[in-house]
Amino acid sequence: MRIRLDPWPVDTQDGQLTLKPFAGLVFNAETDRWAAIAPREVPSWLTRVLVVDGKRRMEARLLLDDEAGGLSLAGFGAYVAGAVDLCPHGSRQADLLKVVAQRVLAYSGDGGVTLEPTRLSPRNPHTGQLEYTPHAFAGTQLEGALGKVQRLMLDAEGDLSRRLAAALPLDEHDRAALPDTLVLQDGPVRIGGAGRAVLGCVKTLHTDYLGADRIGLLGTLKPGERTPVLRFRVGDQGGSQDSEGREQRFTWYVRLCDPPFYQHPLAGVMRLEMHAPEDSDFVPRAVLQVANLSGQLLCRLASTPHKDARAPQNLIPTAALEHAMDRAMGSAELVTRRIRSHLARELGQPTGAVA
């Protein structure tokens, strides 16, 4: 018997010990020869890499109580999407693009009520102001508020990625178009974002797109090496026509570091994703170029375990960005206190009693 460690911290939602097979079809897009492809140098035409990520949190769960006696759920939350701007050749310092937190008052829109923007008047005039913009969500479920904040964050993240990335035409005629700016998007690429040079980085592997005959290659990849590019359709359930999925994607795997012997063999393997043109069986040259440089680039950005529990997949710029986003959202404890004292004031209670 052999004991292996799951590479992910125990508080990560379902680790990486087992993979669920992908129900749909996966095609070889680049080549039929299933073997590791060596990394290539980052080409000089790529001058800018942006690492985009988002973060959200709930700051207070609320129970709204209208005059008619109806109860509905709501919550104060915050989200932020940001980016790190760096040069893949290391010729300049990495910068944080402006990281600003948005505050949300998410409430159930089913009751037909609308809410005014809520400003928490600070007790101490030196800590700035907090302003919550109301956003309604559908339904009355408990997780609705959190879901709404999450949705807003993902949208903001997607918008930011699209805005920052260079154009990446995916049709046959423009095979030579090479993007000078590449966006590394945390998680899979977003629906509707085709045509931009956005590379999705999936840190945790939950779905097996390869099948038993091909997945063995992942365990033998060396750092920087990648698998050939594959093509699949998002949401493909297999079988019937209407469950075919929504969008075509290219995907490939890259190994970022040699796994320690005691870990899961897939530790340090990352799945990458890019948009694919509909109904075509070729890989655009730009996508191929990005796949070629991805091993080299990501190995440079990979973190080390003593600095980050999610290393190497949680990239160094991502960790720094998360830190900056936490900072932009402010101290959760302080915000919660401000909310409490605001409510106390609104209810006419002396603030000292609850703050």
Added chain:
Amino acid sequence: MTGPGADTANRIGMVLGTEDVMPTVFWFAVSAGASVQLDDLVVVQTRRPDGRTVRFFGLVDNVRKRHEGVTFESDVEDVVAGVLPASVSYAARVLVTRVDPENFIPPQPGDTVRHAHGDDLKMALSADKMGEASFPGGLLADGQPLPLNFRFVNGESGGHINISGISGVATKTSYALFLLHSIFRSGVMDRVAQASGGRMAGTSGGRAIIFNVKGEDLLFLDKPNSKVQKKEAEAQSGKGLDADRYTLLGLPMSPFQDTQFLAPPRAGTSGSAIVPHTDQRSEGVTPFVFTLREFCANRLLQYVFSDAGSSLNLGFVIGNIEEKLFRLASAQTGNGTGLSVDDWQVDLSETPPEDLEFGELGGVNLRTFDQLISYIEFKLLEDRDGEGDPKWVLKQAPGTLRAFTRRLRGVQKHLTPLIRGDLTASEAARYRPNLLSGAQLSVVDIHNLSGPAQMFVVGVLLRQVFDHKEKYGRQDTVFVVLDELNKYAPRDEGSPIKDILLEIAERGRSLGIILIGAQQTASEVERRIVSNAAVRVVGRLDLAEAERPEYRFLPQSFRARAGILQPGTMLVSQPDVPNPVLVNYPFPAWATRGDEVDDLAGRSVVEVGDDWLR
């Protein structure tokens, strides 16, 4: 608190909120593009809840930079490789020197920090309190002069200056001379005299006495320095100053004026000519001697014994003999400089001196120090078949008496050239050291003297000055510059010179005697002398020395820096400003060595040559 957008033009930073902000010390974040260095003087204005403002003046005593937002030290590689975004945090710590008005509230994090210039600078250094009494004590790091308060130097509010530092690199004497130059030539004495209704003496009234204890360094103070132009030009360009440092300080770049140089005579036989014992400079140096009669009349015997305090009996004998000699001198009738005695039965002496001069009535005329000692030996040990003259012996044990004469014999060789009884009255007057009515600056060269003779000269001259000032009061401030205080006023032992120095330190300021003392290690000097100095200056220090309690007036960061100070840089602490300030001072405009003398006096070679040919 200043709101956003308020006076950002001159802002060099904002008070940090992540470090404790206190009324006496705080940190500020240096704004991008601004440069803040140690010793910069800054001002912060904060607004109290009632709307009134409080200004904090201080000086930067620490600056630091670090990567902000990164956790690991190895992250610096990722930051430089352009992978990890991080910003450099540049922060400076301020020691507050003044709060105006005196509301000791802390500044508000986010308050604007500005460089102190003009009136702010005056406030930071309390120059506004000094008024006409301020004189330049050196240049601050940014090229502005440091005002020193003359009222804390001349004895009005405080007095005395103490300078500590390692020999050679701390340049204590140079700084003392610079201060004298500044006092004499900045006009501060006149201004202060005028402000106090003319009761205080003006520039012409101040005098300085310098004891030269090392080499002949100070015998050329009246000569221009041939290197000063070049050195000052170098300093001006090196430090990026607008003008040379003398101009910035408002002082003339010229040597000392109205000087006299005194040196002890060369040792020679009795009756030989008196020539000054100097090697590099012969003209313009006046030899000084004490007459035998003065020695007795002025009770100078005690200054021969630097260790008199070590034995009670010995002190008793010294006092007794001193009294006897004083009576002898008082009884002299002739106008000579020797001492006539009629109770010396020379034939009873064991080893009578050879060249004795006998008087008409059988008495003996003592003309040398040697003879005086022989006479005292006779009176103590040989008279009455070895019992001595009972009035002189006063029942002291022969052992004590022998110890006394043995010591006298020990210093005989050193003091013989200095104490002479063979001079005429007019010669005696010519060679009598005249420190208080001669030149403004008197240099007493004692470096060629042996230790006991140095002690004797310093002790005697200081006593004379003190006695004179006791009689005539505090007008005409006298500055006494004395290096190696640890030798003259050691912490642990007593001596007559230490007693005088203590008197000067404790009472001298009310009499107008100001001690500008210097030593390598303040910890080895009598504590009461150091602690009486109002202005304290520290040059380069040994780091172990800097941790001693004598330097507690320096904040910790300054004590650490005292170990790396360069020559020409001093830390100056004065009562008006609670924290010491780092200054540098200009290269001497006067020659400090024979080879530095500018023979051309600033003129070109051709010009001087023309003069010769004419």
